[in-house]
Amino acid sequence: MPKVIHDRNKCVHCGICTSVSPDLFEDNGKITLKNAEYKDGIGSVEVEDDTSAKSAADACPVLAIEVK
Numbered sequence: 428m429p430k431v432i433h434d435r436n437k438c439v440h441c442g443i444c445t446s447v448s449p450d451l452f453e454d455n456g457k458i459t460l461k462n463a464e465y466k467d468g469i470g471s472v473e474v475e476d477d478t479s480a481k482s483a484a485d486a487c488p489v490l491a492i493e494v495k
């Protein structure tokens with residue numbers, strides 16, 4: 428399954444991903460990839476459909492979201 432990776436070390440908290448992909452990202456004081464465990468500022472989660480993740484990755488101004 429495709430993997431979505433969010434790097435908080437790069438994230439500038441602009442909130443675009445929470446608008447583009449609210450199914451994946453939420454703002455709870457920090458921008459958070461839902462259901463991801465974060466280690467050293469990096470969280471990842473596997474998704475069945477990567478359409479939303481790719482939209483978020485394309486929209487992120489600092490390339491803090493990656494889809495593999």
Ligand code: SF4
Pocket residue numbers: 433437438439440441442443444445458486487488489490491492
């Ligand atoms: S779009 Fe990128 S920089 Fe903006 S909040 Fe999301 S991950 Fe952070």
